[in-house]
Amino acid sequence: MRCRSKVDANNVVRTSLFRDGAYLRVWLVGGLTGIVRWLELLAFGLYAIDATGSPVFVGLLALLRFLPLALFGIFIGALGDMLDAKRLMCIALGLIIAVNAGLFALFVWGQPAYWHIAVAAFLSGVFWACDLPLRRRMIGDLVASDRVAEAMSLDNVTSNGTRMIGPLLGGLIYQSISISGVFLLGAVLYLISLWLTFGTAYASTSEHVTGSRLLRPLRGAMTALQHAWGDGDLLRIMGVTVIFNIWGFPFLAMIPVIGREDLALSDGWIGAVTSLEGAFAVVGALVIARSVRPERYRAFYFFGCFAHLGAVFFIGMVPGVTGMAVGMIAAGLFIACFASMQGTLVYTTSPVEMRGRFLGLLTISIGTGLIGFSNVGITAELFGASNALWIIAIEGTIPLAILGWTWKELRNGRAAIHDRAGSAG
DSSP states (O other), X not given: OOOOOEXXXXXXXXXXXXXXXXXXXXXXXXXXXXXXXXXXXXXXXXXXXXXXOOHHHHHHHHHHHHHHHXXXXXXXXHHHHXXXXXXXXXXXXXXXXXXXXXXHHHHHHSOOOHHHHHHHHHXXXXXXXXXXXXIHHHHHHHSOGGXXXXXXXXXXXXXXXXXXXXXXXXXXXXXXXXXXXXXXXXXXXXXHHHHHHHTOOOOOOOOOOOSOTTHHHHHHHHHHHHHHHTOHHHHHHHHHHHHIIIIIGGGGGGHHHIIIIISOXXXXXXXXXXXXXXXXXXXXXXXXXXXXXXXXXXXXXXXXXXXXXXHHHHHHHSOSHHHHHHHHHHHHHHHHHHHHHHHHHHHHHSOGGGHHHHHXXXXXXXXXXXXXXXXXXXXXXXXXXXXXXXXXXHHHHHHHHHHHHTOHHHXXXXXXXXXXXXXXX
């Protein structure tokens, strides 16, 4: 990738973030681990359909992937504030490498079963729970304060790109090699990520508070929860994430079901259609990174979620491959608005000493997707996968509209951004 310098409004030369070797390494780790995350989501769903034939068991795998985010997110965030985030990330990578290598061996030489995939989904979720409070904490610490939004947006563009590459690889690998190939590729990419993380020049900004080592993360988590509870703006930022992950994002779990049962598509074609969402999310994120102004962050965040629910409704209501493809393109563009602002809003509105914990709280909010995947799985079992999509879209629109109506910072973006920046110190 060619690195170029940019000139800001004050005629100060700003070099590309990719010239910073430490940032480049952490960025690459996000790309590699993101590919594994999204290829697993599709491949595990295809395996569940083959093994059980039930949408409920497909949704259960996604639920298990999100459960650790809800259980451990803020605890890991508290650890990231108190210990070295790089060291914790290396430990997490080492453990997930062992998991993937062991499951590869089991599926090649053992007697695999659905519950093995269920365990893999849960452990992958544990690693995912480390990404926001640890790796993205490292990104924020590695760049200058005035470039945090740029760094987070670039990382989000990459994350969207992995949602394009991952499903493509997942469908092709599952069709040509089987699920064992997914675990082999996962082990290799995680191993490369461990090497990149270990070699990153990173100075920890953790606070190293005194007291019991066991109680420090718990006390830190409680402090963050108390602070967040008294901040109406932050609660609404988290609330949009909760709504998106209960009623928006879970639609992806039903794409393999619709592709197999309603459209009779091959695994490769299911992966290709699914990848449209990630491809156009990249396009949307690139446009947003170049054009959005800070006072519009909340608007892009909120209305991106609202429009995404509309895309999910469209996919459920319009039958056929063309309808699904158009809906996936729209979903990708609108999710870019939402996702580009998510980490940026939380990081920039959090007190410096609590950033890991607030990113951990965001991880918990994302973890509410376990409710959403349960809901969409049961709804699909009762009414069919396509009908389940328009039903959950309507369900999500109601609380989102209420939240937007009560969010004063959404209507007064410029003043709210200025005030929050001042209070965050």
